[in-house]
Amino acid sequence: MMTDNLNKPEKMLFSAQKIQQRVVELGAQITKDYQGKKLVTIGVLNGSVLFFSDIVRVIDLEMEFDFIRLKSYSGTSSTGTVRLEQDIHADIAGRDILIIEDIVDTGRSLEFLIKRLEGSFAKSVRICTLLYKKEKASKNVIPDYVGFEIPDDFVVGYGLDYNQKYRNLDSIYRLR
Ligand code: IMP
Ligand code: MG
Numbered sequence: 001m002m003t004d005n006l007n008k009p010e011k012m013l014f015s016a017q018k019i020q021q022r023v024v025e026l027g028a029q030i031t032k033d034y035q036g037k038k039l040v041t042i043g044v045l046n047g048s049v050l051f052f053s054d055i056v057r058v059i060d061l062e063m064e065f066d067f068i069r070l071k072s073y074s075g076t077s078s079t080g081t082v083r084l085e086q087d088i089h090a091d092i093a094g095r096d097i098l099i100i101e102d103i104v105d106t107g108r109s110l111e112f113l114i115k116r117l118e119g120s121f122a123k124s125v126r127i128c129t130l131l132y133k134k135e136k137a138s139k140n141v142i143p144d145y146v147g148f149e150i151p152d153d154f155v156v157g158y159g160l161d162y163n164q165k166y167r168n169l170d171s172i173y174r175l176r
Contacts, residue, residue, distance in 0.1 A: 007076075009156055009166055009173035014148060016170040019130075019158055020054065022147045026128065027058030030098065030145060039063040040095045042088055044070060044109065046167065047102035050159040051130045051147075055100065066090040068116075070109050075163060076154045076175065078105060082112040093121040102159050103131040107138035114141055131155065131172070 014022075038061065043052035045067050056063065069086035072078055097117065104110055110127060117125055128145035136152045156162050157169035166173075 006176060007162055008176050009169065010176035011174045012171050013150065013153075013155060013174055014158075014172040016158075019147070019170075019172065023051070023054045023130075024058050026145055026147060027055050027060075030055075030128065031058075031060045034061055034096060034098075037061065037096050039098050040090050040092055041065055041098050041100055042090075043067045043100045044102070044113070045086065047159045047161065048100050048130075050167070051102055052100045055128070064090055066092075068113065070112065072109055078108065080108070082108050084112075084116065087116075092117065094123050097122045097125045099125065099127045101127065101129040101143070103133070103155070104129045104137050104141075104143055105133050106136065107141050110141040110143070111138060130158070131160075 041052070041056060041063050043049065043065070066088045067086070068088050070082055071085050072082045099113060101110065114125065126144040129143045130147035132143055132146045132149050133152050134149045154162070154175045155172055156166035156175050157172045159167050160172065161167045162175055
């Protein structure tokens with residue numbers, strides 16, 4: 001295969017240190033908002049794995065973990081349809097649900113997820129996303145907790161991939 005300089009991590013947008021700082025702030029906010037409650041945190045696989053594992057450690061509440069796997073992206077573009085590849089397992093009736101996402105881009109995944117949870121009689125459902133392409137995203141679903149708002153660039157690192165690559169980088173980069 002020929003190597004080229006395209007589709008490689010280019011400019012660092014958020015350093016590991018900056019991400020960790022923001023994660024601690026979000027965790028403190030969530031701890032405060034849910035004081036005295038128990039959470040079910042639902043991580044959206046695969047992208048949210050690093051963010052999920054960092055933020056749960058700075059949320060000082062009783063919680064259960066659950067995961068859901070959705071697929072919509074191919075390369076650097078959204079396919080427009082969202083597929084459920086693995087469903088949640090927890091009984092969420094009467095529970096306070098916090099969805100943990102890596103990024104809200106078009107917002108279609110979240111719309112899909114919210115629809116999936118409708119009718120499950122959750123007591124509350126909130127969304128926490130590390131990154132939010134606010135200008136681009138559908139206004140039908142607005143995240144409750146946002147790490148950073150970003151412009152419509154394709155980004156990788158800290159869980160985010162380009163064709164499954166770069167998820168293990170500890171900082172977030174714009175893709176060239
Ligand atoms: P949606 O367009 O909001 O439905 O985003 C769907 C999913 O696509 C996100 O949860 C990410 O996993 C992935 N995605 C969207 N934008 C990016 C990006 O800039 N880099 C890497 N993955 C992305
Ligand atoms: Mg995702």
